[in-house]
Amino acid sequence: xxKALIALALWLCISFSAFAATPQKKSLTWTELTPEQQQIxxxxxxxxxxxxxxxxxxxxxxxxxYPKMKPEGQVRVQKNMQAWMKLTPEERRAxxxxxxxxxxxxxxxxxxxxxxxxxxNRLPEQERRKLGSTPRKPIAATPAAAPDAGSTxxxxxxxxxx
Amino acid sequence: MNEQQxxxxxxxxxxxxxxxxxxxxxxxxxxxxxxxxxxxxxxxAPALAWASNVFGRLGSSFSFVPRVVLSMAVLIxxxxxxxxxxxxxxxxxxxxxxxAVLTGDLPLDAYLDKGFDAWLKRxxx
Numbered sequence: 001x002x003k004a005l006i007a008l009a010l011w012l013c014i015s016f017s018a019f020a021a022t023p024q025k026k027s028l029t030w031t032e033l034t035p036e037q038q039q040i041x042x043x044x045x046x047x048x049x050x051x052x053x054x055x056x057x058x059x060x061x062x063x064x065x066y067p068k069m070k071p072e073g074q075v076r077v078q079k080n081m082q083a084w085m086k087l088t089p090e091e092r093r094a095x096x097x098x099x100x101x102x103x104x105x106x107x108x109x110x111x112x113x114x115x116x117x118x119x120x121n122r123l124p125e126q127e128r129r130k131l132g133s134t135p136r137k138p139i140a141a142t143p144a145a146a147p148d149a150g151s152t153x154x155x156x157x158x159x160x161x162x
Numbered sequence: 163m164n165e166q167q168x169x170x171x172x173x174x175x176x177x178x179x180x181x182x183x184x185x186x187x188x189x190x191x192x193x194x195x196x197x198x199x200x201x202x203x204x205x206x207a208p209a210l211a212w213a214s215n216v217f218g219r220l221g222s223s224f225s226f227v228p229r230v231v232l233s234m235a236v237l238i239x240x241x242x243x244x245x246x247x248x249x250x251x252x253x254x255x256x257x258x259x260x261x262a263v264l265t266g267d268l269p270l271d272a273y274l275d276k277g278f279d280a281w282l283k284r285x286x287x
Binding site: 065099 | 253254256257259260261262263264265266267268269270272273274275276277278279280281282284285
């Protein structure tokens with residue numbers, strides 16, 4: 001009886017951990033995505049299958065939010081997708097930290113940031129370098145969605161300031 | 163005289179018949195009915211007895227080692243669940259931030275350019 005209990009306990013442990021690990025290991029390939037997901041995540045099409053499962057899950061989460069985004073947000077997200085994906089994990093982490101910091105600013109300061117960014121970009125490059133600016137990665141002008149992508153994806157809009 | 167022989171003698175005497183008064187007969191009847199009633203209860207008991215036996219054994223053999231193993235298993239399951247929950251919370255937060263960064267009106271470079279941060283600090287002073 002005692003042995004049976006030990007076996008039961010071990011079996012529970014193993015099966016639960018296997019169950020818990022399953023969704024992490026499950027990784028959808030590009031062809032397994034729904035047409036709608038493919039349409040939204042079109043800028044990632046070529047690199048999708050190389051992405052780690054957790055990153056895929058994140059992008060699928062963003063694709064799920066996509067229909068609820070404002071049209072200009074939809075355009076921006078597709079424009080930024082590839083550039084964001086090409087960043088190193090450290091760069092993404094730093095950007096997230098920066099975002100969190102910005103979120104703590106009062107609304108008027110937050111709104112002024114866009115204008116300040118434009119102002120900063122008007123500085124001579126040499127001066128920006130002195131401030132610690134590093135050469136920027138060229139952001140590929142991605143054809144956001146495939147041309148036959150249908151109507152749910154907003155048409156490409158003119159690029160914002162940068 | 164051994165036990166079997168005594169039993170045989172009693173049987174012979176009983177076969178010849180007993181001259182018993184009504185009081186003894188009623189006492190015998192009462193004793194017989196009592197014995198039969200007890201026998202019925204006992205015949206119903208095996209199922210209960212079996213269950214009691216199983217649980218009794220479970221209780222007694224559920225000693226130190228299995229208890230430790232079972233506690234460990236519960237603890238491990240708990241830790242796995244907490245870890246899963248924590249990971250899902252972190253993933254949800256990352257998704258939330260990424261969605262906000264990607265849809266925001268600030269370009270990605272604004273989040274990455276250290277010079278911009280330094281310039282903001284300098285100009286705010």
